[in-house]
Amino acid sequence: MGEPAAAQHPHPYVPRDLSLPGYVPGLLSHSTIFGVFVGAALLVTSLIWLLSGGSPRRSRVDRLLMCWWAFTGLSHMILEGYFVFSPEFYKNSSGFYLAEVWKEYSRGDSRYAARDPCIVSIIGLTAIFEGPACILAVYAIATKKPYSYILQFANCLGHIYITAVYFITAVLEGDNFAASPFYYYVSYLVPNSFWILIPAIISVNCWKKICAAVQFQAQNQKKAKIR
Numbered sequence: 001m002g003e004p005a006a007a008q009h010p011h012p013y014v015p016r017d018l019s020l021p022g023y024v025p026g027l028l029s030h031s032t033i034f035g036v037f038v039g040a041a042l043l044v045t046s047l048i049w050l051l052s053g054g055s056p057r058r059s060r061v062d063r064l065l066m067c068w069w070a071f072t073g074l075s076h077m078i079l080e081g082y083f084v085f086s087p088e089f090y091k092n093s094s095g096f097y098l099a100e101v102w103k104e105y106s107r108g109d110s111r112y113a114a115r116d117p118c119i120v121s122i123i124g125l126t127a128i129f130e131g132p133a134c135i136l137a138v139y140a141i142a143t144k145k146p147y148s149y150i151l152q153f154a155n156c157l158g159h160i161y162i163t164a165v166y167f168i169t170a171v172l173e174g175d176n177f178a179a180s181p182f183y184y185y186v187s188y189l190v191p192n193s194f195w196i197l198i199p200a201i202i203s204v205n206c207w208k209k210i211c212a213a214v215q216f217q218a219q220n221q222k223k224a225k226i227r
Contacts, residue, residue, distance in 0.1 A: 108187025
């Protein structure tokens with residue numbers, strides 16, 4: 001006979017009456033999950049930083065941008081890609097790291113465990129489109145492609161828009177999806193704010209570069225006409 005419903009593991013998410021049949025408690029601690037994530041992020045950014053230093057013509061700003069886009073793109077494709085295609089991650093009992101990440105992250109926003117349609121939609125778009133576009137930005141910066149700043153600007157607008165939708169829909173639905181104030185700030189509010197702040201800074205830089213290029217071209221065309 002199957003396990004009776006009363007004996008099933010209670011989940012830690014809010015609202016408490018959220019139905020997650022077959023839920024299996026996380027096997028990895030918050031510190032372990034966070035430590036692995038930080039370690040992987042440092043490894044990726046360190047490799048990009050070292051590899052991008054081979055050209056003396058490449059500025060430190062460009063190298064930092066390459067690190068940011070590589071980290072962001074891989075996060076979208078690996079972490080968020082797993083979420084999109086693993087609707088029952090909360091049932092995983094093997095301790096698989098990506099499943100553990102989303103079990104833990106859902107403590108800060110239970111809409112992930114609940115498979116909220118808006119969340120699945122925006123995360124799916126981010127994983128499928130934004131992720132590869134971020135990796136393309138790394139390539140564009142490294143090879144000094146003429147579309148580099150336009151691509152980065154578009155990526156930034158996409159991140160700002162999607163993150164704004166993410167926050168606004170939470171507010172409209174009551175903004176009560178975190179298991180505690182700790183998870184609200186550490187897992188939900190602060191980390192996601194970086195995907196508005198940093199893209200906003202990058203977009204300003206890209207806008208200046210694009211305007212300068214357009215102005216330079218206009219001046220050259222004007223000089224050519226005078227001659």
